[in-house]
Amino acid sequence: MNKQAAMEIIKKAREKGQKALSEFEAKQVLAAYDIPVTREMIVEDQLQLKQAAAQIGFPLVMKACSADVAHKTENNLVRVDLRTSQEAGLAFAEISEQMPDGENSGVLVQEMVSGKRELVMGMTRDPQFGACVMFGLGGIFTEILKDIVFRKAPLAREDALDMMQEIRGRKILEAVRGMPAADTDLLAQMLIAVGQIGLDMEHVAEIDINPVILAGSRPVAVDALIVLA
Amino acid sequence: MESKADSNSTDQTQFDRIFHPENIAVIGVSSKGAGFGAGMFFALRAIGYEKDIFLVNPKGGSLAGQPIYKRIEDIPHGFDLAIITVTAGAVPGALEECRRKGAAAAQILSSGFRELNTDEGRALEEQVRQIARKGIRVIGPNCFGIYCPQSGLTVLPGADLSRKTGPVAFCSQSGGMAVDFANTGKSMGLAFSKIVSFGNGADLRETELLDYFGNDSQTGVINMYIEGVKDGEAFFDTLKNITQKKPVIIIKGGLSAAGSRAVLSHTASMGGSRVIWQSLLKQANAVQVNDMEEMARTTLAFTRLPARVFRQISVLGGGGALGVGAADAAETHGISIPAFEPGLRGQIEDLLPRPGSSAANPVDVANPYVRPEILEQVMELAAADKRIELQILITLFHHYKNFSALTGKPVREVTPYAELAERVEKVVQKTGKPVVVVLNNPKRGTDHMDVVEMIQEARQAFMQRQIPAFDSLNEAMEAIARVNQYYNTKGKANE
Numbered sequence: 001m002n003k004q005a006a007m008e009i010i011k012k013a014r015e016k017g018q019k020a021l022s023e024f025e026a027k028q029v030l031a032a033y034d035i036p037v038t039r040e041m042i043v044e045d046q047l048q049l050k051q052a053a054a055q056i057g058f059p060l061v062m063k064a065c066s067a068d069v070a071h072k073t074e075n076n077l078v079r080v081d082l083r084t085s086q087e088a089g090l091a092f093a094e095i096s097e098q099m100p101d102g103e104n105s106g107v108l109v110q111e112m113v114s115g116k117r118e119l120v121m122g123m124t125r126d127p128q129f130g131a132c133v134m135f136g137l138g139g140i141f142t143e144i145l146k147d148i149v150f151r152k153a154p155l156a157r158e159d160a161l162d163m164m165q166e167i168r169g170r171k172i173l174e175a176v177r178g179m180p181a182a183d184t185d186l187l188a189q190m191l192i193a194v195g196q197i198g199l200d201m202e203h204v205a206e207i208d209i210n211p212v213i214l215a216g217s218r219p220v221a222v223d224a225l226i227v228l229a
Numbered sequence: 230m231e232s233k234a235d236s237n238s239t240d241q242t243q244f245d246r247i248f249h250p251e252n253i254a255v256i257g258v259s260s261k262g263a264g265f266g267a268g269m270f271f272a273l274r275a276i277g278y279e280k281d282i283f284l285v286n287p288k289g290g291s292l293a294g295q296p297i298y299k300r301i302e303d304i305p306h307g308f309d310l311a312i313i314t315v316t317a318g319a320v321p322g323a324l325e326e327c328r329r330k331g332a333a334a335a336q337i338l339s340s341g342f343r344e345l346n347t348d349e350g351r352a353l354e355e356q357v358r359q360i361a362r363k364g365i366r367v368i369g370p371n372c373f374g375i376y377c378p379q380s381g382l383t384v385l386p387g388a389d390l391s392r393k394t395g396p397v398a399f400c401s402q403s404g405g406m407a408v409d410f411a412n413t414g415k416s417m418g419l420a421f422s423k424i425v426s427f428g429n430g431a432d433l434r435e436t437e438l439l440d441y442f443g444n445d446s447q448t449g450v451i452n453m454y455i456e457g458v459k460d461g462e463a464f465f466d467t468l469k470n471i472t473q474k475k476p477v478i479i480i481k482g483g484l485s486a487a488g489s490r491a492v493l494s495h496t497a498s499m500g501g502s503r504v505i506w507q508s509l510l511k512q513a514n515a516v517q518v519n520d521m522e523e524m525a526r527t528t529l530a531f532t533r534l535p536a537r538v539f540r541q542i543s544v545l546g547g548g549g550a551l552g553v554g555a556a557d558a559a560e561t562h563g564i565s566i567p568a569f570e571p572g573l574r575g576q577i578e579d580l581l582p583r584p585g586s587s588a589a590n591p592v593d594v595a596n597p598y599v600r601p602e603i604l605e606q607v608m609e610l611a612a613a614d615k616r617i618e619l620q621i622l623i624t625l626f627h628h629y630k631n632f633s634a635l636t637g638k639p640v641r642e643v644t645p646y647a648e649l650a651e652r653v654e655k656v657v658q659k660t661g662k663p664v665v666v667v668l669n670n671p672k673r674g675t676d677h678m679d680v681v682e683m684i685q686e687a688r689q690a691f692m693q694r695q696i697p698a699f700d701s702l703n704e705a706m707e708a709i710a711r712v713n714q715y716y717n718t719k720g721k722a723n724e
Binding site for chain 2: 126127128129132134142143146148149150152158159162166205207210
């Protein structure tokens with residue numbers, strides 16, 4: 001764990017007046033707490049894009065990377081499943097074009113994590129109970145099914161495992177339809193870490209990690225939002 | 230928000246003076262006998278509080294032959310507890326005088342404080358808090374007081390509450406809930422250690438009371454009705470700590486949907502008070518219930534069943550669709566009803582009337598008039614199955630109404646509930662496995678008030694023998710499931 005690195009990122013963002021971290025920054029904070037995140041890089045031109053693609057490998061996902069664009073999908077600033085340099089180059093041009101004026105801080109190029117099972121993790125500060133960690137079904141199901149539970153931070157390992165047992169869709173974590181059982185130890189570590197970020201960083205107001213995709217058994221944070229206070 | 234260091238700290242001795250007061254002063258008593266003050270005086274006398282009760286009213290006079298002092302300082306004796314019922318504006322003055330007299334605590338029944346949501350109300354409550362900090366504990370304002378059957382303290386109205394003491398404690402922000410729970414408990418067979426209605430909770434409130442009950446040797450099960458907590462973190466930590474010692478059953482009032490705070494993330498928008506409360510109560514291993522009847526039933530199970538998990542049970546009795554109904558209820562609550570081995574099944578069937586009966590588990594006795602001695606034998610046999618950890622007996626006493634019609638005798642005379650209660654107690658003693666009774670009664674109309682009354686008497690008969698009785702199979706299983714949930718989690722935490 002590298003708490004210092006995470007604090008540094010948050011400090012810089014606050015100095016710049018950001019209300020939230022960019023996805024790239026948010027992932028760095030999570031990675032500093034040993035939460036597995038997608039391999040990704042920021043690119044500002046086609047040359048950097050080529051290097052990134054070579055390093056990460058196809059298929060790729062590309063997203064606008066701006067702290068002010070919280071909901072990228074709704075703004076059509078995400079391209080997925082890019083399989084060739086040509087597709088990647090075109091996506092880069094389109095995203096750059098559609099970014100709001102003066103907001104262009106690069107395009108995020110990341111590995112495309114494949115897995116059908118999407119989870120959500122998060123942190124909110126309850127006015128009465130302080131930092132609380134959320135776990136539940138992710139992706140579009142988060143809002144539709146609201147199959148989520150909370151625990152007050154700090155979380156014991158038992159708390160984190162209970163959260164996984166408590167959601168209605170708990171079976172999604174088991175071996176199902178040819179997919180292996182989720183690595184619940186790693187999921188527990190991630191939940192504990194999310195709570196720890198809440199306890200360590202008073203300027204982190206809210207966290208959304210959605211989706212956390214199960215790549216086989218291994219959970220990976222694919223998109224993340226960290227709101228600052 | 231106040232820090233912990235500011236709050237009034239009270240040791241067990243001071244709590245003893247509050248719940249077992251050596252003399253009481255009622256401040257604000259009308260010589261005409263009307264109002265809360267006089268009401269409290271009469272209630273305390275009716276329930277039989279044995280020590281002195283001093284009365285105060287600036288107009289003086291007397292009530293029921295007892296002098297009314299004009300000023301608190303005129304009271305010739307010390308007193309541990311003051312009951313203040315004067316108008317809100319006069320409360321701080323009265324409280325300060327009680328403090329000077331050396332009272333340990335004051336229950337302030339008067340309203341007209343923070344609950345009015347006015348500057349004046351808030352200011353008055355702040356004054357009360359300031360005086361409390363100087364060393365007198367305050368219960369209220371805007372509350373119904375304390376019920377403690379052992380010492381003879383009672384809430385208002387509570388003149389007719391029981392003096393029987395028991396292991397159940399309850400603290401409630403709502404005075405009405407406190408009175409209702411005391412009455413519900415009484416009619417269901419619960420006996421209380423202490424009930425505290427703390428109203429606005431200007432001083433003494435949920436966290437400290439929870440901690441006190443947690444360490445109170447007379448309290449075995451703690452019940453709480455909470456609308457809001459003052460210090461969420463302190464409450465959570467205390468709750469988590471106390472549930473490791475004894476069960477805490479909670480109704481959280483005012484569970485509104487997601488909060489209205491302006492937030493950006495989905496996590497924060499979905500983390501409204503309802504879902505956070507539910508999750509955190511679970512995290513702390515508190516038992517969350519939705520209403521008072523559920524609370525009473527759950528408490529009944531906790532106080533009458535051994536402290537453990539019951540996974541496999543037998544169900545014996547009759548009534549509509551017993552087999553399917555029992556299986557459905559059991560599945561809903563994570564309990565199983567394992568089928569008996571053919572040998573045991575045969576032994577049980579030999580005892581039961583044919584045809585119609587079935588001893589597969591659930592055991593359907595088919596005939597509602599099977600004699601208690603036969604039921605006793607059947608239950609002993611069923612308990613011999615090593616897997617069975619608890620037995621449920623569904624009684625069919627309402628059918629004796631037909632007997633009553635035939636014989637011309639009152640239904641309570643022809644129904645063998647007393648004998649059955651005795652025999653069930655024997656089964657429990659002999660087998661070491663608890664029995665839960667269901668007093669099934671579909672006859673509740675005005676033409677069957679004799680049946681309703683008889684069922685209530687039957688309940689008493691079982692309760693006196695420490696056998697818990699519920700109105701339906703589903704309610705019984707739900708209560709057992711809550712006991713299971715608590716001890717299961719507690720067991721895991723102690724591993």
